[in-house]
Each structure stands twice: as structure tokens, then as C-alpha cells.
Amino acid sequence: MSKHIPVLLNEVIEALNIQPGGSFVDGTLGCAGHSKAILEKAGPEGCLIGIDRDKEILEFAKESLQEQEGSSVCVWGNYKDMKKILENEKTNQVDGILLDLGVSSFQIDTRERGFSFMQDAELDMRMNPNEGESVQDLLHRISEKELADILYEYADERRSRRIAKLIVEKRKKKAITRTSELAELAIKAYGRRGKSHPATRTFQALRIAVNNELENLHTFFQNSLSCLKPKGRLCIISYHSLEDRAVKLQFREWAKEKSCELITKKPIVPNISEVKVNNRSRSAKMRICEKL
Ligand SMILES: C[S@@+](CC[C@H](N)C(=O)[O-])C[C@H]1O[C@@H](n2cnc3c(N)ncnc32)[C@H](O)[C@@H]1O
Known part of the structure; x- marks a missing residue:
């Protein structure tokens, strides 16, 4: 542990x-x-x-x-x-x-829990996996606007609209089920690496959302x-x-x-x-x- x-x-x-x-x-x-x-x-x-x-x-x-x-x-x-x-x-x-x-x-370091953009795993992030919906289910269900609002409100993500758009484009082709897939979209939205990892805020916002x-x-x-x-x-x-x-x-x-x-x-x-x-x-x- x-x-x-x-x-x-x-x-x-x-x-x-x-x-x-x-x-x-x-x-x-x-x-x-x-x-x-x-x-x-x-x-x-x-x-x-x-x-x-x-x-x-x-x-x-x-x-x-x-x-x-x-x-x-x-x-x-x-x-x-x-x-x-x-x-x-x-x-x-x-x-x-x-x-x-x-x-x-x-929780962050246990790969299978899907909290971290540093390790590839099923995208989940629920603290209690028996309660509520996982991040992958949330990403599948909500509209582009709702997604952008979550990213902006819960993590001040400056590129919330761009990331939400990329997520929706991607999910039309294939459901987003892995942490690495979500992290890649955030990296794509930024185009380059800054001081912190581009997926930091996206992961934070979605974790806050699925865990209420x-x-x-x-x-x-x-x-x-x-x-x-x-x-x-x-x-x-x-x-x-x-x-x-x-x-x-x-x-x-x-x-x-x-x-x-x-x-x-x-x-x-x-x-x-x-x-x-x-x-x-x-x-x-x-x-x-x-x-x-
Ligand atoms: C930052 S850690 C606490 C670490 C702890 N103070 C220690 O010294 O080890 C937060 C913990 O709170 C739990 N947690 C978060 N939200 C909770 C909630 N609404 N009800 C009960 N536990 C919660 C998480 O599962 C996690 O184990």
C-alpha cells in the first residue's frame, strides 16, 4: 500500500x-x-x-x-x-x-482505481466504487456544455470548451474508457507541456463531479x-x-x-x-x- x-x-x-x-x-x-x-x-x-x-x-x-x-x-x-x-x-x-x-x-497511486493520468487504467475515480457513476460513464452521458461547465467550475480549466469538444468528438468514434485516452485529449487541447501536466485540472474536476x-x-x-x-x-x-x-x-x-x-x-x-x-x-x- x-x-x-x-x-x-x-x-x-x-x-x-x-x-x-x-x-x-x-x-x-x-x-x-x-x-x-x-x-x-x-x-x-x-x-x-x-x-x-x-x-x-x-x-x-x-x-x-x-x-x-x-x-x-x-x-x-x-x-x-x-x-x-x-x-x-x-x-x-x-x-x-x-x-x-x-x-x-x-487512491491516486493504486493504478486500478483510475484516479491518475500518470498510469493507464480503467477510467473510474470513484472513492466508493459501489456508489454513483464512474468517470467513463459520466463522459458518455453528459452534453458538451455540461462537460465544459464541470471542467471550468470544478477546476478553473482555461481550456474547458476545447477539452469538452475533443472528448465529444472522440466519444462519437469510440467510448473513452482509459485514463490514458482522457489524458491524451487534455494534452492535445494544450498542444504543449506547461509547468503542470495538462490533464491535472481535467482529472480533478471529473473526480470532484463523480464523488459529489x-x-x-x-x-x-x-x-x-x-x-x-x-x-x-x-x-x-x-x-x-x-x-x-x-x-x-x-x-x-x-x-x-x-x-x-x-x-x-x-x-x-x-x-x-x-x-x-x-x-x-x-x-x-x-x-x-x-x-x-
Ligand atoms: C486526504 S485523505 C485523508 C488522509 C488521512 N487524513 C490520513 O492521515 O491518512 C481523504 C480520505 O477521505 C475519504 N473521503 C473523501 N470524501 C469522503 C466522504 N464524503 N466521506 C467519507 N470519506 C471520504 C477518501 O476516501 C480518503 O480516504
Whole structure:
């Protein structure tokens, strides 16, 4: 299994204001890097509910948390359903919630999952392969305009219209089923290689679309504060501007209606040495609020 390096690890531990015996939810458990550190700080009386929609990762996390003192339970589910998941676990409110959004290195680096334009595979990109439609099905179904809008809205893709046009032209001849086929179309749209790979934004946008990433975040906002005890902390790490903006606006609204206090006015970002060691952390932004 490819190793996922937890992003802003020390900052997360500080942000959650972890006390011995505290209770926490990690809504995006991944390989449990953050969760292990949370439990370590919370000590033998600490407890954690970890949620991930990816069953494969969840199994790995379960094993790795077994070695950690403190009690933990791993739930296969979507963090948008956190309130229900806590009810099922006979838990009302917790001291801290963490969301570390996006995908893990495990998902990107596992070729068969079809997340990466660097490796040829079936074009899928679903975090839960049993839920929703794959990218290849989406590409087959939607109109050229809808496609261009997804590329533009979810990833600011400057050549959204050109890429959408190329996709539609290609699919008339043959369905696009491989990551390499999609990557080639993005390369063709740019005509040359820039600083980042021409397919970066196309892949990001389509991943966000098939996994309903923004919708999940908005649904989560509707009941997340009720899952926190007073003085409990909510800490969210996002990796692209749309997500960070959604978090910023929601936290501001809660602060305005006096349901939370903003702990971060500006997002916390990784320092240069973290980015050097873990390039995938480069776009991370963390915001924290405390329930009043
Ligand atoms: C960036 S990784 C988290 C890494 C983790 N913090 C660690 O230290 O290993 C994001 C994880 O969240 C999961 N995920 C993304 N959206 C989710 C959702 N709506 N509900 C539950 N899990 C989700 C992904 O499957 C992935 O494993």
C-alpha cells in the first residue's frame, strides 16, 4: 500500500485542542495518519470514530488503529451522514471533528482505481466504487456544455470548451474508457507541456463531479455543529479554492450568528519544509472553528 503522509499533522493536533480522554471524529479517515496521532494525544481513555467511504482504505486503517491505545471504531460511510453515524455508534457529541478532504495517496497511486493520468487504467475515480457513476460513464452521458461547465467550475480549466469538444468528438468514434485516452485529449487541447501536466485540472474536476465532493461538504455543514460539544473544535483541510471558499463562508456565517468562534481568520498552510517532503501538501489550507 502506498504511504499517505498526513498533511499539517502537528497543526491538526494543536487545532483540535486534544485533552486526555477526549472524543473525536475523523470524517475522512484515509490511512489513519491523523487519527493515530489524535488517539496518541488523547491517551488510553481517548476515543475516535473514523469514517471513510472507501472500503479498501478503511480495512487498512482499521488494522493500523488496532495497534494504537485508546478506543476506535471505523465506519464505512460518508461524512455527510455524520450525525446518523454518531447516533448508530451511541454517541451524541464529540470534542473535535476533522475533515481532511480530497483523495489519499493510496487512491491516486493504486493504478486500478483510475484516479491518475500518470498510469493507464480503467477510467473510474470513484472513492466508493459501489456508489454513483464512474468517470467513463459520466463522459458518455453528459452534453458538451455540461462537460465544459464541470471542467471550468470544478477546476478553473482555461481550456474547458476545447477539452469538452475533443472528448465529444472522440466519444462519437469510440467510448473513452482509459485514463490514458482522457489524458491524451487534455494534452492535445494544450498542444504543449506547461509547468503542470495538462490533464491535472481535467482529472480533478471529473473526480470532484463523480464523488459529489462539494455537495457532501454542504450537506455536512447542515448538521455538523450539532455533533460537537460546546467548545468542541471543527478543523477542515481543503485542497482547492472552491472547497476552501465554501469552508470560509460557512465558518463566517456561523460566527455571525454566534454559533461558533473563528480560530483561524486566515487559513493555515504547510511550511516550505513540509511541501519539500510531501509535495501533495502544497495546496492544503486548514481552517478551524470552535462551537460556542
Ligand atoms: C486526504 S485523505 C485523508 C488522509 C488521512 N487524513 C490520513 O492521515 O491518512 C481523504 C480520505 O477521505 C475519504 N473521503 C473523501 N470524501 C469522503 C466522504 N464524503 N466521506 C467519507 N470519506 C471520504 C477518501 O476516501 C480518503 O480516504
